[in-house]
Structures are given as C-alpha cells and as structure tokens.
Amino acid sequence: MKKTIANILILDDNTEILIAAKMLLKRHFETVNTNTNPKKAIEYISTEEVDVILLDMNFRVGFEDGKEGIFWFKEIKRISPKTQIILMTSYGNVETAVEGIKLGAIDYILKPWSNETLVETIKVAIKQTRKKKAMALALPEKDNVFVGQAPSIEKVYNMANRVAKTDVNALILGENGTGKYVLAKHIHDNSTRRDKPFIHVDLGSLNENLFESELFGYAKGAFTDAKQDTEGRFEAANGGTIFLDEIGNVPLHLQAKLLQVIQSKSVIRLGESKQRAVDIRIITATNTDLEQEVQNKLFREDLYYRINTVVLNLPPLRERKEDIIPLVNFFLEQYANKYDRAIPNIKTDVLETLEQYDWKGNIREMQNRIERAMILSEENDLAISDFGISLTMVIPQNQEENTLQDMERISIVKCLEKHEGNISQTAEELGLSRAALYRRLEKYNIKN
Known part of the structure; x- marks a missing residue:
C-alpha cells in the first residue's frame, strides 16, 4: 500500500494512545511524530511544516473540561494557520470539541476511535491543507496589517x-x-x-x-x-x-x-x-x-x-470614521479568500449606515460582523441586517429628534417599496420584529 506523503503530529499526554495511533498511521502516512508536551510541539511546528495535528483536549491530571485543548488549538493556529487540526476527545467533552470546530478545527474524533474513520478523517484534512497551500501560491500573501489614513x-x-x-x-x-x-x-x-x-x-x-x-x-x-x-x-x-x-x-x-x-x-x-x-x-x-x-x-x-x-x-474606531469603509473592504477581501467565495457588493446606503454605527467593540467587532455576513448571506448584495445591525442601533450624531424620525420613516418606506410591501422581508432587513414594524407603520402613518 502506497503511503500518503504528509507530516502528521499526534499530541496527547497518554503514551499508550500515542503508540497505538502512531502504529496505525505509519501504515498510511509518510511521516508521523508524537509528543506529550504541547510546548515542545509548538517549538516543533515553528520550524517544521506539519500538515495535520491530532490534538487531545486535556493534558493535566484533574483538568477535564477541554479548555487546555482550546488554548493550545489557538496557539497552534496562530503559529501555523495552514495546518489542519483534528481534536481528540471523550464522549463527555463533545461540547468543547464542537467549540473547537467553530474556531476552525476541521473535525473531532471520539476515543476510542474507529481506525478506518481516523485514517479517512486525516486524508480529508490533508486535502484541505493542500488546497490552502495552493491558494496561497495563487494569491500571494499580503500585509495583514491595516493601518488606515486617519x-x-x-x-x-x-x-x-x-x-x-x-x-x-x-x-x-x-x-x-x-x-x-x-x-x-x-x-x-x-x-x-x-x-x-x-x-x-x-x-x-x-x-x-x-x-x-x-x-x-x-x-x-x-x-x-x-x-x-x-x-x-x-x-x-x-x-x-x-x-x-x-x-x-x-x-x-x-x-x-x-x-x-x-x-x-x-x-x-x-x-x-x-x-x-x-x-x-x-x-x-x-x-x-x-x-x-x-x-x-x-x-x-x-x-x-x-x-x-x-x-x-490607539484611538477607537468611532474616532477614525474615514477608515471605516476601507476597513470593511479590507476584511471583506480577507473573508472572501478564507471562505472561497466572491467578494460581495455593499450598496452606498449600507456603507453609510456602517459609517454611522458606533462600533463599541471596535475593529474586533467589525471583524466578527463581517465574518457573520460572509457566512450567513446567500446574496451577492449585503444588506445591513446581514451584519446583525438594525437601523434602530444606528444613531447619527448631532441630529434633531424630528430628523431622526424622518430618516427612519424614509428608510421604512424605501424598504417596503423594495420588498413590494412584504412585511416579513422588510422587518428582517430593518432588523425589526413584525410587531415592531407594525408599530412604526402606525406611528408614521405609513399605509401599506
């Protein structure tokens, strides 16, 4: 049987598990290394190119909540983002393993594992690693630091x-x-x-x-x-x-x-x-x-x-408004590459709303909201609701109350026209419940 050319690292504090896993995987993959110490493993991946890591969720006696595994997962991803990670856990820690999946782990394996399942899961992970490397060659890496012009x-x-x-x-x-x-x-x-x-x-x-x-x-x-x-x-x-x-x-x-x-x-x-x-x-x-x-x-x-x-x-984002739209475009390009999809369009009115938004969580909040929009939106045009932002959350500065009400009324009318009077679709785009939208229709005497 021809071995797959790949470098696999198994990280677990149980030497018996390491021996069993290595014996199995050496029959299928060219290079298989093991380690009981996460810190030593970090040193190894800093100098060696590793395709897939099997990472245990717990390393110290008495600590069984899986938080250690999540910590080392983040450290590995920070140092080697192209390496795919498969989490190894017991049935009782599945919830923590799922948290790892949300953070970017490709899969998790329950102990004791099925040999066939483990080998196939690693092969899928290797394909993903190869794909990321190919994309990196096709798209030369850019400076990941956005400074801005403010x-x-x-x-x-x-x-x-x-x-x-x-x-x-x-x-x-x-x-x-x-x-x-x-x-x-x-x-x-x-x-x-x-x-x-x-x-x-x-x-x-x-x-x-x-x-x-x-x-x-x-x-x-x-x-x-x-x-x-x-x-x-x-x-x-x-x-x-x-x-x-x-x-x-x-x-x-x-x-x-x-x-x-x-x-x-x-x-x-x-x-x-x-x-x-x-x-x-x-x-x-x-x-x-x-x-x-x-x-x-x-x-x-x-x-x-x-x-x-x-x-x-460092100034907060609300004090550097001129950087908001360029920063939005910067993250859209990053997440489009990450999720292998075309960069979506954002209409002028949506960009203006994003500029007016307060961004209390600053750049980190913007990253999260843009990633959310890229994942959840199925349309090529992003609406303000795709970012988890409603018009009621955006309060323009130095505006009189009647001006605010005029703006809200105009936004509702335009949105209703866009969706041909469909209340559900209008409410969703505006980030309102149907009941809240009906109250505003009555308040502004908008006939539908």
Missing part, C-alpha cells in the same frame, strides 16, 4: 515604527478591540528581533495559581504534576519580544514578582533558586487607566514607570 492612527504607527528600532519598553493603551495585539506584533516584526520569538501572554485570563509557573517556568517536582523541568513564557521569548496583554488585570500581590523579573532581566523557575538571564523586549497593553489605578493603590507605581517608557494610545 491622522490619529497614522500618528500611532509612525511612533511605533520609531520605537521598533530601539529596545525600550512600550505600553499600548486602547479600548477592547482597537488592535493592541496587532500593533505589538507590528513593532516586533519591524525590530531587530523579528527573527526571534514573539510570545503573547493574556494576563487577564491567567489563573493566579498558575501565574508563576506559566510566566517563569518550574522545576521537576515543584508541584504534583511537575513531571519535568519546564521553561516559562519569559524564557520562551528569549532573544525576542514578550507581549504582556491586559497587564492592568494582574493582582497587586503578583505585580512585585513581575517587577523583579523586568528589573533584573532574569527569572527564577518555581522550585529553583537559580537565576536565568533573559534577553527580551517587553511590550505591555491594557484598556484600563493605569494612572488612576496607581492613585487608587491598585497598581504599583514603580511597575508602571518600568513599563511605560513609551506610551502608544
């Missing part, structure tokens, strides 16, 4: 470009969804450290009990499940950049430990006394007012002055 965002990126040439610590401020991660990665990619690791740590989601072990590493035997010496995120970033996201959420009693590492540029693994030097660039980010937190004694003043050598303040 003076406020140009000022931030101009300063970031200057900061990138130095090694100073930078603090990025901005509301949720304004692109703090993208800006931090931009600084790294334009620095002398660009060929070294860029390690992102979401401090807001890091459990207090895991703070030291995750950031600074641990020695074998430091705690019950510490089966081997393990480096932390600071050591993993050695030579490169560590991005400490949501630093404002670090509890006060842990800030001293973080400050010590930043000052000494060295870490001490949990369970050790040996200092390990680290050569890293530190970028931090938060959506909280750290100066106010310092005044309220909730954030250490000495830590604050250590991280804010340069402050970059």
Whole structure:
C-alpha cells in the first residue's frame, strides 16, 4: 500500500494512545511524530511544516473540561494557520470539541476511535491543507496589517515604527478591540528581533495559581504534576519580544514578582533558586487607566514607570470614521479568500449606515460582523441586517429628534417599496420584529 506523503503530529499526554495511533498511521502516512508536551510541539511546528495535528483536549491530571485543548488549538493556529487540526476527545467533552470546530478545527474524533474513520478523517484534512497551500501560491500573501489614513492612527504607527528600532519598553493603551495585539506584533516584526520569538501572554485570563509557573517556568517536582523541568513564557521569548496583554488585570500581590523579573532581566523557575538571564523586549497593553489605578493603590507605581517608557494610545474606531469603509473592504477581501467565495457588493446606503454605527467593540467587532455576513448571506448584495445591525442601533450624531424620525420613516418606506410591501422581508432587513414594524407603520402613518 502506497503511503500518503504528509507530516502528521499526534499530541496527547497518554503514551499508550500515542503508540497505538502512531502504529496505525505509519501504515498510511509518510511521516508521523508524537509528543506529550504541547510546548515542545509548538517549538516543533515553528520550524517544521506539519500538515495535520491530532490534538487531545486535556493534558493535566484533574483538568477535564477541554479548555487546555482550546488554548493550545489557538496557539497552534496562530503559529501555523495552514495546518489542519483534528481534536481528540471523550464522549463527555463533545461540547468543547464542537467549540473547537467553530474556531476552525476541521473535525473531532471520539476515543476510542474507529481506525478506518481516523485514517479517512486525516486524508480529508490533508486535502484541505493542500488546497490552502495552493491558494496561497495563487494569491500571494499580503500585509495583514491595516493601518488606515486617519491622522490619529497614522500618528500611532509612525511612533511605533520609531520605537521598533530601539529596545525600550512600550505600553499600548486602547479600548477592547482597537488592535493592541496587532500593533505589538507590528513593532516586533519591524525590530531587530523579528527573527526571534514573539510570545503573547493574556494576563487577564491567567489563573493566579498558575501565574508563576506559566510566566517563569518550574522545576521537576515543584508541584504534583511537575513531571519535568519546564521553561516559562519569559524564557520562551528569549532573544525576542514578550507581549504582556491586559497587564492592568494582574493582582497587586503578583505585580512585585513581575517587577523583579523586568528589573533584573532574569527569572527564577518555581522550585529553583537559580537565576536565568533573559534577553527580551517587553511590550505591555491594557484598556484600563493605569494612572488612576496607581492613585487608587491598585497598581504599583514603580511597575508602571518600568513599563511605560513609551506610551502608544490607539484611538477607537468611532474616532477614525474615514477608515471605516476601507476597513470593511479590507476584511471583506480577507473573508472572501478564507471562505472561497466572491467578494460581495455593499450598496452606498449600507456603507453609510456602517459609517454611522458606533462600533463599541471596535475593529474586533467589525471583524466578527463581517465574518457573520460572509457566512450567513446567500446574496451577492449585503444588506445591513446581514451584519446583525438594525437601523434602530444606528444613531447619527448631532441630529434633531424630528430628523431622526424622518430618516427612519424614509428608510421604512424605501424598504417596503423594495420588498413590494412584504412585511416579513422588510422587518428582517430593518432588523425589526413584525410587531415592531407594525408599530412604526402606525406611528408614521405609513399605509401599506
């Protein structure tokens, strides 16, 4: 039997499962590797091209909710987006596996698996990997950073470009969804450290009990499940950049430990006394007012002055209206490529509504709404309802109440005419229930 040329990686903490899976898959595929340590697997896929990964949902004793699997899934996708991932789980964790499918996993396999099903699922995944690679060759990769032309965002990126040439610590401020991660990665990619690791740590989601072990590493035997010496995120970033996201959420009693590492540029693994030097660039980010937190004694003043050598303040999307339509087009093209469909049309009135919308979730909200529209819309012309936005959610600034009512009345009349008086279709496009639409028809004395 001729083997399929592909590189398969099986990631599971159970060695018996690894042995059984490898014995089966070696009969069908050219290269099959196994690993019990997700961090080691991340290092492997950073240097090797892997077609398919079989990823277990749980790695530590006592943690059976599958959240670890979702975490490592996201890490793998961030590093190697073209690699297809098949989740392995027990019957009780199917719900978490389905969450993984929504995030982009190609499929999931229940343990114990059917040999035939497993092999066929991997073959389908390999075909998808080959398709993505072919599309990448046909469509040369573009710069994934959308800067924009608004003076406020140009000022931030101009300063970031200057900061990138130095090694100073930078603090990025901005509301949720304004692109703090993208800006931090931009600084790294334009620095002398660009060929070294860029390690992102979401401090807001890091459990207090895991703070030291995750950031600074641990020695074998430091705690019950510490089966081997393990480096932390600071050591993993050695030579490169560590991005400490949501630093404002670090509890006060842990800030001293973080400050010590930043000052000494060295870490001490949990369970050790040996200092390990680290050569890293530190970028931090938060959506909280750290100066106010310092005044309220909730954030250490000495830590604050250590991280804010340069402050970059990202403006919210509502303050850069001129970038909204270009940004919409940018994401439409991205998701059209992702879902292998033509770029849909957006009429002028829809674009004007998107410009007026407040975008409280900023760029992240726009990404989500555009992806939603690309998935759910079956038409070539996108309506405002395809974005999950109704006209009642859009409140133009500095408008008199009667002007607002006039605009709403005109919109309803036009929509009714478009759908030839069909109440259901009109209500759907306007993002209203039928009852709400009837109330407005009565309010504005619109005859249908």
